[in-house]
Amino acid sequence: MTYVVQRLIQAVLVTFILSLTTFGLLYGVKDPARILAGPDATAQDIVRLRQTLGLNEPLPVQYGKWLGRATTGDFGRSLFTDEPVFDVIRPRIRYTLQLTFSALVLALTLGLFLGIQASLRRGSWIDVVANMLATAGQAVPNFWLGLMLIILFAVQLRWLPVAGSGGWKHLVLPTLTLASGLLPVIMRLTRSSMLDVLSQDYVRTARAKGVSERQVTVKHALRNALNPIITVVGLQVGALLGGAVVTESVFAWPGLGQLAVQSITQGDVPIVQGIVLLTALSVVIFNLMSDLLIGLVDPRVRYG
Amino acid sequence: MADVTVSSPETAPRKPVSFFRQLRRYPSALVGGVMLVAILAVTLLAPVLFGQDPMLQDIMARMRPPSWYAGGDPNHLLGTDQVGRDTLARVLYGGRTDLFVAGLTVLLSGSFGITMGLIAGYVGGRVDYWISTLIYAVWSFPTILLALVIVAVLGAGLPNLILALVITSWAPFARLVRSQTVALREREFVEAANALGAPTRRILFRHLMPNLMSSILVIATNEFGHVLLSAAALSFLGLGVPPEIPSWGGMLNEARNYLLGMAWMAVIPGVAIFVTVLSVNLIGDGLRDLLDPRIRNN
Numbered sequence: 309m310t311y312v313v314q315r316l317i318q319a320v321l322v323t324f325i326l327s328l329t330t331f332g333l334l335y336g337v338k339d340p341a342r343i344l345a346g347p348d349a350t351a352q353d354i355v356r357l358r359q360t361l362g363l364n365e366p367l368p369v370q371y372g373k374w375l376g377r378a379t380t381g382d383f384g385r386s387l388f389t390d391e392p393v394f395d396v397i398r399p400r401i402r403y404t405l406q407l408t409f410s411a412l413v414l415a416l417t418l419g420l421f422l423g424i425q426a427s428l429r430r431g432s433w434i435d436v437v438a439n440m441l442a443t444a445g446q447a448v449p450n451f452w453l454g455l456m457l458i459i460l461f462a463v464q465l466r467w468l469p470v471a472g473s474g475g476w477k478h479l480v481l482p483t484l485t486l487a488s489g490l491l492p493v494i495m496r497l498t499r500s501s502m503l504d505v506l507s508q509d510y511v512r513t514a515r516a517k518g519v520s521e522r523q524v525t526v527k528h529a530l531r532n533a534l535n536p537i538i539t540v541v542g543l544q545v546g547a548l549l550g551g552a553v554v555t556e557s558v559f560a561w562p563g564l565g566q567l568a569v570q571s572i573t574q575g576d577v578p579i580v581q582g583i584v585l586l587t588a589l590s591v592v593i594f595n596l597m598s599d600l601l602i603g604l605v606d607p608r609v610r611y612g
Numbered sequence: 613m614a615d616v617t618v619s620s621p622e623t624a625p626r627k628p629v630s631f632f633r634q635l636r637r638y639p640s641a642l643v644g645g646v647m648l649v650a651i652l653a654v655t656l657l658a659p660v661l662f663g664q665d666p667m668l669q670d671i672m673a674r675m676r677p678p679s680w681y682a683g684g685d686p687n688h689l690l691g692t693d694q695v696g697r698d699t700l701a702r703v704l705y706g707g708r709t710d711l712f713v714a715g716l717t718v719l720l721s722g723s724f725g726i727t728m729g730l731i732a733g734y735v736g737g738r739v740d741y742w743i744s745t746l747i748y749a750v751w752s753f754p755t756i757l758l759a760l761v762i763v764a765v766l767g768a769g770l771p772n773l774i775l776a777l778v779i780t781s782w783a784p785f786a787r788l789v790r791s792q793t794v795a796l797r798e799r800e801f802v803e804a805a806n807a808l809g810a811p812t813r814r815i816l817f818r819h820l821m822p823n824l825m826s827s828i829l830v831i832a833t834n835e836f837g838h839v840l841l842s843a844a845a846l847s848f849l850g851l852g853v854p855p856e857i858p859s860w861g862g863m864l865n866e867a868r869n870y871l872l873g874m875a876w877m878a879v880i881p882g883v884a885i886f887v888t889v890l891s892v893n894l895i896g897d898g899l900r901d902l903l904d905p906r907i908r909n910n
């Protein structure tokens with residue numbers, strides 16, 4: 309129980325640090341009034357704008373107000389279109405979820421499968437090939453892989469669309485691109501974690517008492533090997549969302565990442581704040597869940 | 613086996629001779645090492661080996677494919693880009709930029725992360741809690757997104773790019789060093805140093821850190837690859853290395869507008885990134901196997 313409470317308190321602290329950083333990064337260093345006023349504005353315009361935006365108040369007060377509104381989902385309005393930030397962000401969430409989820413599922417199923425096969429048949433061709441794929445996969449820049457996939461499947465073979473969104477065909481190349489970073493991590497980890505577990509005494513005992521190889525693999529080995537895999541997948545969610553930023557830009561996939569890059573280039577501070585805080589918060593929640601999940605699966609963690 | 617294991621901390625430090633002898637049994641480290649030395653040599657010697665100026669625009673020779681294709685130009689081995697700059701020269705000079713950025717970033721983020729990890733692990737208590745929470749917070753930001761925002765706020769340029777990369781890449785070092793320091797803290801040699809009145813700083817950097825060097829080395833190679841990929845991604849998005857300095861990511865950024873007719877522009881810098889990261893990862897893999905007694909004894 310204390311484990312859960314401790315983790316919750318830490319998650320709240322982290323959320324506080326995240327919000328402070330998000331606020332500080334953009335309001336502390338850049339003057340939104342100047343961006344909003346445009347290059348032709350007079351000094352007077354900027355002063356007036358600062359007044360209306362509440363930028364003359366002390367920073368802690370501004371932060372407090374910003375945070376208060378942010379908790380209700382109000383991140384202000386876009387500096388350029390004057391739309392509420394939430395309305396701009398909301399239609400994008402679905403696309404990013406679609407992309408990251410399909411990449412995660414692909415990386416997990418293929419990574420677990422290859423990792424388990426490689427560990428059971430150590431030194432066989434499947435082990436060698438899986439290892440080579442993983443080594444190569446970790447060295448490939450995913451945006452470049454995306455470009456190569458576009459050249460091959462969209463430009464040369466014309467099987468799949470170059471970019472944009474629509475049917476499932478639009479999702480194929482971005483999913484492959486995004487999964488390419490995570491897949492090797494999961495595969496290698498599964499392999500080494502399974503090898504660890506397979507050499508344990510209880511696995512030998514299970515085999516000795518005549519448990520079928522399938523049962524040994526799934527019930528005795530995999531269940532115990534899963535623990536580090538869950539931790540790392542939790543830790544990789546941030547990287548996955550970061551990868552989505554790049555992948556979405558390559559394929560003009562209309563998710564949060566593409567919006568983030570656009571807004572950063574334009575200097576649309578409130579939208580960037582909204583996206584950064586939202587994604588960071590979802591990483592915190594995801595990590596918390598994976599930690600609690602481990603506590604559930606493995607009692608040693610809870611009391612350790 | 614009679615040799616000493618590096619990963620068990622209480623043993624004496626391994627002799628360098630035996631380290632290199634061991635290295636031969638790990639072909640991946642050897643292959644990676646040779647690749648990396650070759651890459652470093654070619655990029656560092658670029659101005660001497662190839663007279664081409666990476667910025668020189670030759671409008672008469674623009675959009676030339678690599679020389680082995682029809683229409684290729686023997687003066688431009690890997691072709692030219694949309695304004696007639698030599699691709700080979702740009703790849704080599706771009707390599708210098710990327711290797712410099714990644715190398716300096718890993719050096720800085722490593723130093724910072726290791727220090728934070730040592731302090732958190734050794735001092736413990738409240739200090740540990742706050743440093744761990746900070747690590748957790750940095751880890752929660754999607755790396756590329758945070759780096760993008762930092763560069764956008766601070767303005768483009770190499771120093772700001774490196775700063776952004778350092779801020780987003782120190783956490784893995786700190787995390788690893790912290791957890792290993794916690795395990796080492798109770799060991800006799802630390803207690804002995806403490807009892808003899810060694811100052812904390814001496815204990816951290818003289819007694820604890822040398823015992824962690826092997827795992828730090830492994831994670832440093834890993835992070836080098838990560839940082840190189842992140843830097844390239846940022847340049848690709850137009851917020852990394854400024855366009856006036858050649859870089860692999862920057863070349864890919866330009867290439868994406870010419871995917872239809874000039875695929876080589878996109879292929880070549882990507883292969884350069886791939887080969888470089890691959891060489892460093894192979895070294896890291898080899899080191900990991902070498903230093904992991906569990907794998908070694910098998």
